[in-house]
Amino acid sequence: MHVLCTGPIPAHIAFIMDGNRRYEKKHNMEAGGGHTAGFLALMYVTVYAFSIDNFKRPAAEVNLLMNLMRDKIEDLLREESVISQYGIRIYFISNLKLLEESVRLAAERAMRATANNSNATLLICVAYTSTNEIIHAVEKSYKGQLDGTCCEEASSEMGDGSMVRLAEVERHLYMSVVPDPDIIIRSSGESRLSNFLLWQTANTLLCAPLALWPEMGFKDLCWAIINFQRSYSYLEKKPKQA
Amino acid sequence: MDPRLQALEFWNIGNLVQRLLWHIVHIVVSLWYSLAGLVQSVESNLISKGVLKGYDNLEIGKVKYLALVIESEDARRIFEVIELLQWLRSLGVKQVCLYDVNGVLKQSKEVIAKLLGNASLFGVDSVEDLKCDEKHMMLEFASISDGKEAVAKAANLLLKRFKSENAAGVQKDMVFTEQDMFDALKSIGYGAPDPDLLLVYGPARCHLGFPAWRLRYTEIVHMSPLKHKKRGALMKAIYKFTTVRQNYGK
Numbered sequence: 332m333h334v335l336c337t338g339p340i341p342a343h344i345a346f347i348m349d350g351n352r353r354y355e356k357k358h359n360m361e362a363g364g365g366h367t368a369g370f371l372a373l374m375y376v377t378v379y380a381f382s383i384d385n386f387k388r389p390a391a392e393v394n395l396l397m398n399l400m401r402d403k404i405e406d407l408l409r410e411e412s413v414i415s416q417y418g419i420r421i422y423f424i425s426n427l428k429l430l431e432e433s434v435r436l437a438a439e440r441a442m443r444a445t446a447n448n449s450n451a452t453l454l455i456c457v458a459y460t461s462t463n464e465i466i467h468a469v470e471k472s473y474k475g476q477l478d479g480t481c482c483e484e485a486s487s488e489m490g491d492g493s494m495v496r497l498a499e500v501e502r503h504l505y506m507s508v509v510p511d512p513d514i515i516i517r518s519s520g521e522s523r524l525s526n527f528l529l530w531q532t533a534n535t536l537l538c539a540p541l542a543l544w545p546e547m548g549f550k551d552l553c554w555a556i557i558n559f560q561r562s563y564s565y566l567e568k569k570p571k572q573a
Numbered sequence: 574m575d576p577r578l579q580a581l582e583f584w585n586i587g588n589l590v591q592r593l594l595w596h597i598v599h600i601v602v603s604l605w606y607s608l609a610g611l612v613q614s615v616e617s618n619l620i621s622k623g624v625l626k627g628y629d630n631l632e633i634g635k636v637k638y639l640a641l642v643i644e645s646e647d648a649r650r651i652f653e654v655i656e657l658l659q660w661l662r663s664l665g666v667k668q669v670c671l672y673d674v675n676g677v678l679k680q681s682k683e684v685i686a687k688l689l690g691n692a693s694l695f696g697v698d699s700v701e702d703l704k705c706d707e708k709h710m711m712l713e714f715a716s717i718s719d720g721k722e723a724v725a726k727a728a729n730l731l732l733k734r735f736k737s738e739n740a741a742g743v744q745k746d747m748v749f750t751e752q753d754m755f756d757a758l759k760s761i762g763y764g765a766p767d768p769d770l771l772l773v774y775g776p777a778r779c780h781l782g783f784p785a786w787r788l789r790y791t792e793i794v795h796m797s798p799l800k801h802k803k804r805g806a807l808m809k810a811i812y813k814f815t816t817v818r819q820n821y822g823k
Contacts, residue, residue: 337595461785462751469728469754470747494732497725521817526789530721533782537793557602562777569779 335553338560339567341513344552345377345535347527350519350543357543377454377512379527383429383463397431400457404437408444418450424505426467429458452509461529464505472499506531513566516555518544534569536562617805628808632815633665640670640768640791642783644775647799648677651685657774658689658710660804664811668711670695670768672783676716686712695765713765720784727757758786767791770814772807774799792817 380400386393407414407421414421423438430438438457472495501507511531515524520541524532536559540551559566619625639661648654654671661669671678671685678685686692695713731749758764767787771780771794778795780788794810796802 334591334594334598337592338599460789462754462789465724465786466749466751466754469731470749473728473732473747493725494729494736495725497721500725500728501721522792522794523790524788524793529785529788532780533720534779537778537780537795557598561599561602565776566779569781 335556335560339563341556341559343376343510343512343514344555345379345512345515345528345532347379347515347517347521347525348544349517349521351545353519353543376452377424377456377506377509377528379456379459379525381457381459382526383426383458383460384526386429386458397434401431401434401437404434404441407441408437414445415448418448419445420448420452421445422452422454422508424454424456424464425458426463427458454506454509456527459505460526461524462526465500465530467505468500468503469495471503472496475499475503501530504530511535514538514555514559516540516547516551518542518547518551534566536566613806614803617803617809620805620808621803628805628812631664631808631811633811635815636666636769636811638668638670638766638768639666640672640771640783642771642773642775642781643671643673643678643799644781645673645675645677647774648673648675648681650799651681651688653799653802654678655685655688657799657802657807658685658692658712660807662689662708662710664808666811667709668695668713668766670713670715670765672715672781674717674781676714676718679714679716682712682714696762715765715784717782719763720782720786723758723761723763723784724754724786726761727754727763730757730761754786770794770811772796772810774802 381396385396421441423442425438427435427438434457438455476495476499506528511533512528512535514536515528515532516538517524518540520539522537522539524537528535536555538555538558540547540554542548542551616625620628623629641657643654658669673679682694686694689710689712691708692710692712695711731753735747735749755764763784765787767789768791771783771788771791773780773793773795774797775781775795776798778793780793792814794814796806796810
């Protein structure tokens with residue numbers, strides 16, 4: 332890794348953690364075992380933990396995942412000193428209203444507990460889709476305009492007759508707290524974004540290593556960074572959200 | 574020697590060694606990619622000539638809508654774009670969206686449709702020809718302004734409707750659904766289907782701002798810069814797409 336640091340290093344990497352159920356089948360594990368194994372490897376900046384589409388899965392699996400999530404958040408809060416030692420701030424990028432109350436409260440506690448950390452940021456996308464994020468941003472930007480929080484005067488219309496501007500919508504996206512990702516890595520070799528960060532990834536390098544999520548390792552990360560460095564002179568010219 | 578100077582010298586040497594190793598890593602990776610490119614080139618030729626049999630039965634019906642993302646500089650090579658469209662037509666693809674950031678393809682849409690022949694423009698021409706003629710192609714042209722700005726326009730439409738409904742006394746909470754956004758986009762001319770497969774002809778695998786709303790479940794495949802396009806590689810990408818199974822989150 333020291334050698335790779337000689338070249339440009341991505342500031343923001345996003346992960347689609349795909350392949351947990353295939354890992355279970357491959358290793359004859361009980362239901363949920365793949366999710367547990369994969370979670371232990373979690374250590375990156377933005378992760379797509381649970382899509383709104385995943386609520387369509389069998390109720391037992393959804394409950395298992397929600398319980399796993401709540402337990403991991405509680406562990407994180409118990410080990411708060413480790414999080415603070417590394418200065419990691421945690422965001423839950425989520426339509427929090429869709430989460431079960433115990434998970435939502437745990438997520439809110441984790442965000443409050445790490446609000447003063449500033450060395451690194453971990454964003455966990457849960458109960459998230461890009462299209463839902465965009466709709467939410469439209470609603471928030473209009474409400475902000477009506478009550479004057481975004482403009483000099485509260486108003487239902489702008490001077491040019493529009494109700495909201497693109498810049499205001501972008502400002503109210505959940506992911507507006509961080510720059511656009513430099514790399515998206517989707518494990519298990521699948522080549523689609525599945526409604527993840529569609530708005531933010533115009534000039535993001537998309538990588539699709541074949542390893543299932545619980546099998547993903549350091550070499551996959553290194554390979555993605557090497558490819559990022561190879562494309563850097565091309566990607567650098569493209570506009571990104573600051 | 575002063576220990577501080579000695580430490581500095583070691584650090585400088587260490588730095589140089591690290592830089593050298595970095596360059597070696599990248600040279601090795603570049604050689605690997607060159608070799609892989611050569612193998613892919615041979616494979617493409619074999620696929621194109623029908624020597625590799627697995628790709629001759631493409632199930633092209635699964636590719637209902639295909640998108641091409643092309644670098645704007647390369648998009649000026651209209652004859653290369655047309656050749657790519659001809660290959661797609663010969664494989665049975667009937668509906669194609671051509672996208673580049675700056676709208677170079679959009680500016681040349683009539684020329685491309687005319688030179689390609691037996692093609693019509695999405696949103697302008699009737700879909701009837703598509704149904705009657707096996708070789709007829711429907712072309713859509715898009716650019717960066719059809720992405721985020723289109724969503725902002727659709728948002729404005731939704732909000733204006735909401736405001737007028739509230740003014741008329743129909744009190745309701747401002748809760749929009751994704752279907753509302755779809756309908757609003759369609760009503761202002763951005764109702765083209767989501768592509769099943771998006772092929773990126775450029776130096777890196779990025780979608781370059783293709784309309785975000787239409788990319789939810791699209792398979793995004795990196796091909797090569799346009800000047801290195803190969804028919805066999807196109808067939809392989811389409812074949813691989815037809816073997817993909819999506820769960821849509823379930």
